[in-house]
Amino acid sequence: MNHPAYGQDPRRPAGAPPEPAEPPGTRPPCDPVAAALGNASLLGIGYLLLGHWRPAAFAVIGTGGLLALTASTAGTWCEVLLLLWWAAGIAHGRLLARRRAEHGVRHGQRAGTLAVTVAVLLPAVLLRADAYGIEDRVNGARASGDCGTAVAAQGEVWFGHRLAGAPVVEPGDAVVEACHRLERAASTLAEAGRDGNTEDLERGFRVLTDVLGEPGNGRTVGAVLDAFLDGLPTEDSCDTADITGWLRDREPTRDVLDRAADTAARTEPAAALECGDDLMAEDAWQQARARYQHLLDEYPDHARTGEARGGVRKATLAIELDEVRRLVENTSDAESGYCDTPAGYSGAPPYRKGSHRALFLGDTEYTGRLPGSWRTGDPAEAALVVCAGTAENGAAVETCSYENEKSAYLPHRVTFHKVRIPLKVYELRTGKRVGPRQVQIGGGSCPRVLHYEYYGTYDYGPGDQLVSTAGSDVRDAFRPVVRR
Incomplete structure (x- = not known):
């Protein structure tokens, strides 16, 4: 077996020319x-x-x-x-x-x-x-409830901080966003405080609830709530009463927002009472009575319930008197207005033994001749309301014969009657009907000459006549009406 020569690359084929060595200085030397x-x-x-x-x-x-x-x-x-x-x-x-x-x-x-x-x-x-x-400053400010400082601190963050430590500064953005929402909630609550609009109040508390649901915002939410509650009572007592009533009725959530109910309990009674007084001054008696009654219903053991009861009484009297005056103004005769639908006024003088001033309505032909001390035009001063009907023939007094110019053998026979006036007499204090149903006024009869007019061809005579009455006759007839 042949072996490659020493120093030869075993991956190169035998006999291949060697690769040229990298010339020195081709790549820079490096440490x-x-x-x-x-x-x-x-x-x-x-x-x-x-x-x-x-x-x-x-x-x-x-x-x-x-x-x-x-x-x-x-x-x-x-x-x-x-x-x-x-x-x-x-x-x-x-x-x-x-x-x-x-x-x-x-x-x-x-x-x-x-x-x-x-x-x-x-x-x-x-x-x-x-x-x-x-x-750290952002979290410290939030922990102390100071949104302003937290937002200012987070405002120092710039792009460099986000490059070097984005996970560090990112939670601060959430704090700022929550603070901005709380700022809007504070503005909404302030608007509610200015006009007593409970819809704004509800919107503001909805935002506080949402922010409070995010961890770590308890102190900042509490600070906004406390700032709003510190503004109670407002300048308008009725707005304060509306606001505190909403706070009292708010469903408890077992968190910092429940502090509002304690403020309502301290503030609402006085606000309701002062609101009632203000409404009384504006003649808004129905609303005033409702405010007083609300205090009695919701805070029966409060120290100012005595004032509230007095307010209810005062407002009730004003309501009753206002209704009486309305009915009196709508009275044109003995069958309309007060005479048709009587109403009671609890503040009227009691109807008891003695003389009483009366408010005379209906036909005033005879009642207008009564002494001024018997009459009054102000329902607040009357003990009685007397509705007088149209005068008609009463009991016959005397019948006389008068010479007939057309026929001396056919004299006119004239019967004179007392003046009968139908009456409806009401005790103003209760609105119940009292006294006589009528009066009959006496007077002079059978004058020597009787003047009358007739129309047409035939003279049938003057017919039955009413007696002629004097002021004393009218007083005598009506004295039993105004005196018990």
């Missing part, structure tokens, strides 16, 4: 440590020292891609991949340099590559350390 340090810069400097341009370009492109991926995803796995890429570049550069026929220690290369690597990595290290400091 393996310098190559490793050069690649540690992540810029492929070690490959450039070895004269490998393509690997150097690939190293730069790969490094840029990994940095961009890390900055965009802020994933820890990206940083691990970048670290492996960095270690692989160092190892590969050192391995390639050691395979060189000409390699050795070159202090100049080492110093240069070390300077470049330090110039690249040191800022990255410092930026990452600064990123940790920023996030």
Whole structure:
């Protein structure tokens, strides 16, 4: 068996001419440590020292891609991949340099590559350390409930921080986003505080609930809630009552938001009472009574329930009086308005023994002649409401004969009657009907001359006549009505 000559490549066929040796100086000599340090810069400097341009370009492109991926995803796995890429570049550069026929220690290369690597990595290290400091301030501010400081601290983050430590600064972005949502919630709650709009209130609390559902936001949510609650009571007592009523009725969630119910319990009673007083001043008596009654229903043991009961009483009287006045204004005769649908006014003077002032409605031909001390035009001052119907013939008093100008043998016989006035008398305090159903007014009869007019051809005479009444006659007739 033939064996290859010593030094001959066993893979080459026997007798083939030897490959020409690489001439010295074709590739630059390189220190393996310098190559490793050069690649540690992540810029492929070690490959450039070895004269490998393509690997150097690939190293730069790969490094840029990994940095961009890390900055965009802020994933820890990206940083691990970048670290492996960095270690692989160092190892590969050192391995390639050691395979060189000409390699050795070159202090100049080492110093240069070390300077470049330090110039690249040191800022990255410092930026990452600064990123940790920023996030510490962000987390500290959030822990103390200070969204403003947290947002300001996160505002110091720039692109360099994201390249050097994206996973470090990325949680701060979530803090800022939550703070912006809380800022919008605070604005919505402030708007609700200005106009008492419970829809705004509900929207604001919905945002607080959503942000509170994300870990770590308890203090910042609590700060926004406390700022809103510190603004209670508002300048408008009725707005405050609406807001606190909504807070009281809110379903408990067993978290920081339940503090709102405690504030409502402290604030709502006074707000409801003051709102009732304000509505009374505006003549909104129905709404005022509802506010007073709400206080009595929801806080029956509160120290100011006595004031609320007084408010209910006062509002009720005002409502009753307003209804009486409306009915009186709509009264045109004894069959309309108050006379048709009487209503009670609890504040009216009681109907008891003695004389009473009355509100006279209906036909005022005779009641208008009563003394002013008996009458009043204000329902608030009346004890009675007297509805007078149209005067008609009452009891016959006397029948007289009068000479007939047409025929002396056929005199006119005229019967004179008392003035009967149908009455509806109501006790204003209760609206119940009391007193007489009518009065009859006496007066003079059979005057010497009786003037009358007739129409047509035949004179049938004046017919029955009412007595002529004096003021004293009218007073005597109506005295039993106004005196009990």
